[in-house]
Amino acid sequence: MTRKNITRKDFLKNATGALAGGMLAKPMGAFAGAPKQAAKRRVALVGTGIRGITFWGNTVRERYGDIIEFVGLCDINPGRLEYGKEYIGADCPTFTDFDEMMDTVEPDMLIVTTVDATHHMFIIGGLERGVDVLTEKPMTTDERKCQAILDAEEQSDAELIVGFNYRYSPHHTKLKELLVNRRVGKVTSVDFHWYLNVYHGASYFRRWHGEISSSGSLLVHKATHHFDLLNWWLDSDPVEVYAEASLEHYGSNHPFRGNKCRTCPHQDKCRFYWDITQNDTYMDLYVDNEQHDGYIRDNCLWRHEIDTYDKMSVQIQYANDVQVTYSLTTYSPYEGMEIAFNGFDGRIDAWHGIPWREQEKVNQAELHSQEMSQDEMEEATNYEEIMVMDNFSSQHEQIKVFQESGGHGGGDVRLQDQIFRNPDMEDPLEHSAGKRDGAMSILIGIAARKSIESGEPVRIEDLTSIKPHPSRGT
Template sequence: MKKDKFTRKQFIKSTGAAVGGALIAGPAFSQISRSPRIFNKRRVALVGTGIRGITFWGRRIQERYGDVVEFVGLCDINPGRLEYGKEFIGADCPTFTEFDEMMDTTNPDLLIVTTVDATHHQFIIKGLQRNIDVITEKPMTTDEFKCQAILDAEKESDGELIVGFNYRYSPHHTRLKELLMNQRVGKITSVDFHWYLNVYHGASYFRRWHGIEASGGTLLVHKATHHFDLLNWWLNSDPVEVYAKGSLEHYGSNNSFRGNKCRTCPHQDSCDFYWDITDNDTYMDLYVANEHHDGYIRDNCLWRHEIDIYDKMSVQVKYANDVQVNYSLTTYSPYEGMKIGFNGFDGRIDAWHGIPWREREKIDQSELHAQEMSQGEIDEATDFEEIMVMDNFSEDYEQIKVYQSGGGHGGGDERLQNQIFRESDAEDPLNLAAGSRDGAMSILIGIAARNSIESGKPVRIEDLTSLKPHPTRTL
């Protein structure tokens, strides 16, 4: 039977220790320590030293939270990427190509998982079996069977799982949450939600391992997990049924020529999607220099025949509170952005970002993608995003300007990590912290959509795992 968790607040109350930020654990990490190292830095191990691991969950953590967090081990199957990752992060810790050896040797308090999506479950489960807390990059995993295995492992563990849903923390998204919580346009009945990946960012998924369903579960899982989590969080309800359509008609085999990789492709001058990886020193040092270890090609051809994911997707979702959602994902748009509209009994809320003619300055789409992939930060605030609210029986509308902070996702990235590593006692009225149920419900929409496309039939969420949808997510 699972043991009762000893929360941070209970610890402080029982010991009378006013340790403030010295005990670091986010809201999802109630059991902050299980060893005598209570007052020391939190011992962190990271598995997966690709670009996301060494930047967002690596160097950024080392530089911003090094006073409270200590990397004690790094692990990757590629020894070259592993050693480069250690240097890039600036961590003074041992490296391992065997995960169990790392865990046995370093005895971490916290595990961060940033491997290929389809392998997340292996490391999440092993971490939970050691009764430690685990942070996983999105998506939590890629199919319903691995999802159930994670849920079962957490149920038997003293550790807890948190999913890195940084999109929730964007000021634009949190302002929408506040409007919906306050029922600004009354009861919400339906949502129109459309996401656009531009020809730089969208194409990049088809160059990488994400273009193979067995690795990433399709973009309905890898990418759309962000969007489905936002919907679940905004609507404060769980999905009950999904019906979807999707196809691969642009990338993959849908071209008259292809090469083995962009660097050596004979079609560089005629391919609009040619990408010169040699312009990026980090990618050259992290990926190209280490191809010989595992054969992973970072600038692979996006026309290769083995690509088997969808490049256009349309999904209908019915929620337990009777809200209906129409969602679409496009992977070859001229611009990167989204549009969303919430229809209520008393009016409508419209929001968007990245739509060029709605921006004050023209967006350079290639630079936008470069910033996205570098995992870097914006030094200064980047203007404002708009929300429009219009009431029924009125010709007027309310324009709400949401100013963005410096940093990724309008400052949302920093807010996520601060909540995990520093602001453990802060109030969370918007329920920003995401655990295993949040991670599961977001991927289950994508998994159900994928299953629906394959079967041609609607798929019920409750048929996938032991989780039962709730009309209100706080239940």
């Protein structure tokens, strides 16, 4: 850091570094707030959709109610807002106007879980008030909004955190450890393929995610998880992106369509028919409140408004010379991923959700069924695999990564614990994600979208003021 580039925030961090043990320099350290005291941390939430009221709402209140309290909830839909308050179990005022909420309740922390394309408004609104902001991924949906967030964070004494829960999965963490320890030497290329099945994949196209104006495309909304993992695993920044994609399955690519699944005349012949009436939470949260804003949760997969790509292929060049081939498919028969890291000294292969691999684990456990209790059998199959093979060797090393209960093998709990319970905990593998991480992950998706539109490669440095570095630590 040069003297001319030192900001007020940098000065404050450096000045308190000796006392805080460097904690404030870590992104999660911001949520430690003032010195510990009896008062609970005051939290406001904007966006009371299903993600907001569950993962960042009820779950947070139940796990951390001894140290945080919800002091305000905001949504443009008053019906969802009131249901969300009840679901979360919060005893706080509700608002349909964001500025009114922020100025009335004066929170210490703001959680943003609105439609992706609106994230920037609330992130900036929080930062300008000096309020720490935790945003659901993706940070935002285009380079202009991204730059506005970067500028606001630079001028604020508050911090911005992006909720990348995938990093905290034990499986993904073990891959990071292997790469940090250079288990296969210098990594030169990566093959990464993600598969959404016909249930989960289709769900994106029923919702607002099916329109690029709201989600930035799945290259931003969904793949931001995967691009962040790549950036974290490789400890480097992307420099150039080339992509191809198309919309060939959902949207207008169908002979019939309806208004919504509930009233569709084609229910008997549409294999993607989804009966939302079987889900009480969705009925109470969405269907009962359609009259307020017109949002249809069981929208038609074949509506003409859909313009989000449903198959994508991306080539990424990193500043440390690693080349990545990535793909995302949205109508696979199974849900899972495959990844391989190619190094000078060998190769690391990993996967999850691949049916025949899962069956292999079950079969292996059944071989010992007479010697094991049922609980032990369940434990024996509750692991993810990593295979490592060295060059000039005919043998491979199998690494079993056992999963805990809870989302992403216990990763979701680890993320929330680090944010709310132990913000100054040791973070040797740099799980915590700040503004640069949030920006770099979406910039790959934004660059990919621009490349698809232009047919040309896109340089990351041409999008915002952030310049790619060979290593994240530089």
